[in-house]
Amino acid sequence: MGNSLNGRTILVTGAANRIGKAIAIAAANEGATIALHYNHSAEQAIITAKEIEQLGSQVACFQANIASLEDVQKMHKAIEEQLGSVFGVINNAGYGQMKSFFDYEPNEWKQEIDVCLNGVLNLAYTFVPSMKEQQEGKFITIVGDSARTGDRKLIVSAAARNGVISFMKSLAQEVGRQHIQCNTVSLGLIDQDDLQIGEDMYRKIVKGYPLQRLGKPGDITGMMQFLLSEQSDWITGQVFSINGGHSMLG
Amino acid sequence: MTNKVAFITGAGRGIGRQIALTLAAKNITTIVSDVNDANANETVALIEQAGGKAFAVYCDVTKLSSVEEAVQEAVSKLGRIDILVNNAGWDKIEPFLKSEPSTWEAILNINLLGQIHTCKTILPLMIENGYGKIVNISSDSGRVGSSGEAVYSAAKGGVIAFTKTLAREMARHKINVNSIAPGPADTPLFKEIGEYNAGIAEALIKAIPFRRLAQPEDIANAVAFLSSEEANYITGQVLSVNGGLAMV
Ligand SMILES: NC(=O)c1ccc[n+]([C@@H]2O[C@H](COP(=O)([O-])OP(=O)(O)OC[C@H]3O[C@@H](n4cnc5c(N)ncnc54)[C@H](OP(=O)(O)O)[C@@H]3O)[C@@H](O)[C@H]2O)c1
Ligand SMILES: NC(=O)c1ccc[n+]([C@@H]2O[C@H](COP(=O)([O-])OP(=O)(O)OC[C@H]3O[C@@H](n4cnc5c(N)ncnc54)[C@H](O)[C@@H]3O)[C@@H](O)[C@H]2O)c1
Numbered sequence: 001m002g003n004s005l006n007g008r009t010i011l012v013t014g015a016a017n018r019i020g021k022a023i024a025i026a027a028a029n030e031g032a033t034i035a036l037h038y039n040h041s042a043e044q045a046i047i048t049a050k051e052i053e054q055l056g057s058q059v060a061c062f063q064a065n066i067a068s069l070e071d072v073q074k075m076h077k078a079i080e081e082q083l084g085s086v087f088g089v090i091n092n093a094g095y096g097q098m099k100s101f102f103d104y105e106p107n108e109w110k111q112e113i114d115v116c117l118n119g120v121l122n123l124a125y126t127f128v129p130s131m132k133e134q135q136e137g138k139f140i141t142i143v144g145d146s147a148r149t150g151d152r153k154l155i156v157s158a159a160a161r162n163g164v165i166s167f168m169k170s171l172a173q174e175v176g177r178q179h180i181q182c183n184t185v186s187l188g189l190i191d192q193d194d195l196q197i198g199e200d201m202y203r204k205i206v207k208g209y210p211l212q213r214l215g216k217p218g219d220i221t222g223m224m225q226f227l228l229s230e231q232s233d234w235i236t237g238q239v240f241s242i243n244g245g246h247s248m249l250g
Numbered sequence: 251m252t253n254k255v256a257f258i259t260g261a262g263r264g265i266g267r268q269i270a271l272t273l274a275a276k277n278i279t280t281i282v283s284d285v286n287d288a289n290a291n292e293t294v295a296l297i298e299q300a301g302g303k304a305f306a307v308y309c310d311v312t313k314l315s316s317v318e319e320a321v322q323e324a325v326s327k328l329g330r331i332d333i334l335v336n337n338a339g340w341d342k343i344e345p346f347l348k349s350e351p352s353t354w355e356a357i358l359n360i361n362l363l364g365q366i367h368t369c370k371t372i373l374p375l376m377i378e379n380g381y382g383k384i385v386n387i388s389s390d391s392g393r394v395g396s397s398g399e400a401v402y403s404a405a406k407g408g409v410i411a412f413t414k415t416l417a418r419e420m421a422r423h424k425i426n427v428n429s430i431a432p433g434p435a436d437t438p439l440f441k442e443i444g445e446y447n448a449g450i451a452e453a454l455i456k457a458i459p460f461r462r463l464a465q466p467e468d469i470a471n472a473v474a475f476l477s478s479e480e481a482n483y484i485t486g487q488v489l490s491v492n493g494g495l496a497m498v
Contacts, residue, residue, distance in 0.1 A: 169497040176459025176494050210421030215483050222480025231475065234468035236459060237497035238490050245421055248414040248486035250393055250498040 001055075004229045005032035009083045013066060013123070014093030016041035018192055019142070021048050022217030023090055023224050028057035030225055035079045035086065036061045037093065058083070066093055066119035067111070069126070076126045088138035088228050089127050091120050096144075096157030109156040116143075116160035117167075124171055128180065137180040138228050141168055142220075145186050148239070149247050165239055172237030181236045183227050188243030190215040210245030255328045256477070257281045257321070259311050259368060260338030262289025264437035265387065267296070268466030269335050269473050274302030276474060278333065281324045283309035285338075311338045311364030314371070321371045330379055333477045334372050336365040336386045336409075343443050343450075346400035354401045361405035362412070369416060373425070382425035383477040386413045387469075388488065390431050394496045398447075406431075410488055417486030426485045428476045433492025435464035459494030 005027055015024040016038040024034050025048075034052055036059055038045035045061045052059040060082050064071040079086060095115040097104075120141055131137025146154040147161035165184050172182035189195075189205065191214035197205070206212060219242055226232055241247065256273045260266040262284030270280045274297040282297070282304050284290040290306035297304040305327060309320035324331065340360045342353055365386055376382030391399045392406025410429055417427040434440060434454045440463070444451055455461055472491045475481055490496060 172494050172497065173459050177461060179460070210418050211424075211483060211485060212421065219483035222475070222478070223484070226475045226480070231471035234460060234464050234493050235472065235489070235491050236494040239498070240484075240489055241487050242484050244483050245417050245485040248417065250488055 001029050003031040004225070005030040007031070007033075008087040008228075009033045009035055009079070009085065010088040010090065010228065011035040011037060011079065011086050011127070012090045012092055013037040013119075014039070016045035016048055019190060019217050019220060020090075020092040022221055023092060024048065025052060025055070026221035026225055027228065028052045028055050028059065030228075031057065032228075033057060033083050034059040035083055037066075037075065038063060039065055039093070066122055067114035069122045072122040072126045080130075085130050085134060086127055087131075087134075087136070089123055089140065090224060091123055091139075091141040093119060094142070094157070096154055098153045100152065101155045104156070112156045113160045116157050117163045120164050120167065124167075128171070128175060131180050132175060132178040135179050137178075139168075139171065139180060139182045140224065140227050141184050143184055143186050145188050145241055145243050145247050148186055148241070148249055168239075169237045176236060179233075181227070181232060183232075183235060183237070184239040185220070185223055185227070186239055186241040186243070187220065188215055188241070188246040190217065190220070192217065208246055209243070213244060215242060215244060254278045254332040255281065255324075255330055256333035256335060257283065257324060257331045257368070257372060258335040258337055259283050259309060259364065261293055262286045263293075264439055265432065265435060265466045265469050266335075266337035267293045268470040269337060270304060271297055271300065271302075272467070272470035272474050273333070273335075273477070274304055275300060276478075279303040279305075279328060281328070281331070282306045283320050285310045311336075311367055312359040314367045317367040317371050321368075321375075325375065331372050331375055332379070332381055332383065334368060334376075334382070334384045335473055335477070336368055336384070338364050339387060339389075340439065341399060341402040341443070343398040343447055345398060349401065357401045358405050361402060362408045365409055365412065373416075373420065376425050377420075377423045380424055382420070382423070384416070384425065384427045385473050385476050386427070386429045388413070388429045388431045390433050390490055390492050390496045393431055393488065393490065393498050413488070414486045421485060426476070426481065428481075428484060428486065429488045430469060430472050430476065431488055431490040431492070432469045433458065433464055433490065433495040435466060435469060437466060454495070457495060458492070462493065464491060464493060
């Protein structure tokens with residue numbers, strides 16, 4: 001347990017379960033106050049919040065559909081009332097379908113773009129202005145490596161997230177003079193014991209990972225902690241992959 | 251992380267010195283190697299003053315035999331090497347068409363062959379120990395190019411490609427190989443460059459979203475992260491630490 005985030009409020013979106021939950025717990029372990037966002041997973045959010053409380057950290061849960069700017073603005077107000085100003089936002093919430101583009105109905109792709117791309121825009125539009133006032137802040141977004149490499153079965157979410165990467169770079173340029181760091185973390189496949197693929201398929205996928213295993217949520221938390229800390233204050237506009245070596249770009 | 255041993259090249263001054271100080275502050279015993287013995291000894295003294303453990307060794311990265319001797323000396327003292335930071339580097343900024351073959355040779359030898367020499371010598375030790383973290387210092391010029399740094403950027407681009415291939419070959423041995431690409435940093439090298447390029451610092455600062463040069467600490471913190479257990483699933487990657495100057 002460290003104290004690098006003592007007195008800092010960190011918003012993690014989609015933090016009721018899985019990767020978001022692991023990130024929220026790791027930030028709480030560093031002393032952060034956690035604004036725990038969820039959309040549908042109300043019960044799970046409460047369970048996660050209890051776990052965080054047991055670590056001795058302050059936490060509150062906030063519901064929002066991040067595809068709705070109005071929802072995000074309401075959430076912002078509620079967080080500021082309950083927890084004070086937000087130092088860091090981790091855009092973890094995401095939605096993607098795994099299928100060929102030609103199996104989509106017309107406009108069925110809208111929801112993925114609304115969550116993955118517009119969701120990040122909504123959060124930036126709402127949360128970054130108060131960071132500018134504070135002259136500090138960390139705005140971090142998670143994407144998948146498919147956003148950088150393409151993936152025929154993740155064609156829409158990958159496109160939306162490539163847009164996010166570009167948005168994050170422009171945003172970093174816009175708010176650099178207010179000492180706000182904006183960075184993107186790009187993930188390979190993370191195994192959370194629910195992949196629902198056979199052993200043969202698993203072995204085949206792992207072959208594409210030089211470190212010869214899939215990721216786990218714990219592989220991501222160290223990077224998040226680093227990017228939230230002052231150790232990374234000169235790093236902005238960058239995309240960094242955590243992927244066991246699956247792709248090596250740039 | 252306790253009792254780990256790090257071998258750092260060009261650790262006599264600038265970024266390398268700060269990397270040694272930062273790793274030593276994390277309980278890592280550092281082997282401070284450089285061609286300049288006096289500077290290396292000064293880095294060791296600074297580490298010891300701060301309560302850390304360090305040894306100086308002479309190492310000219312451009313010569314494989316010098317690297318082999320330095321590594322042998324380090325291993326006979328400390329038994330092993332867990333972390334290698336390839337930091338030694340040098341550049342002379344000038345238009346490519348004005349540059350001389352002797353300058354190209356020096357630049358390629360220090361920046362690219364130097365890292366090849368240390369990896370060739372130290373990787374077998376890491377493989378034997380089943381553990382290793384290598385951080386190669388490249389440069390943003392190797393990712394996006396930089397006027398006046400044609401051969402240097404070729405060498406640093408080479409470092410990046412070398413890093414990725416080693417990462418692939420070494421993954422089975424649980425050795426992570428990554429690269430940090432610094433943007434312009436406030437170091438003795440940069441001051442040297444400023445002496446024959448008036449106004450370069452001011453011009454760069456204007457172009458950097460954070461409106462300042464890097465301090466060696468900025469780079470050293472990122473090296474510390476990549477050489478830690480927190481980064482075990484990260485390999486073959488390049489991280490720019492540049493205040494937003496280039497975004498790849
Ligand atoms: N798992 C992987 O292998 C992998 C690989 C690459 C990238 N990623 C990315 O990493 C992040 C975390 O991964 P994960 O597997 O933990 O994600 P996940 O379970 O698929 O989704 C995270 C959360 O996003 C929230 N969410 C979805 N639509 C939303 C909306 N309209 N408004 C607000 N929240 C919404 C959900 O919250 P509720 O449950 O509360 O509704 C969900 O719990 C995601 O962005 C994912 O795309 C994951
Ligand atoms: N300063 C910058 O703006 C900048 C930007 C991008 C990348 N870099 C890179 O960062 C690294 C460190 O740069 P710095 O600014 O601290 O440089 P520096 O010149 O201040 O320090 C470099 C050190 O390397 C040593 N060295 C030189 N030749 C050597 C050799 N043959 N064998 C062993 N050691 C040798 C020097 O004695 C010196 O101690 C270099 O790889 C450099 O290319 C620096």
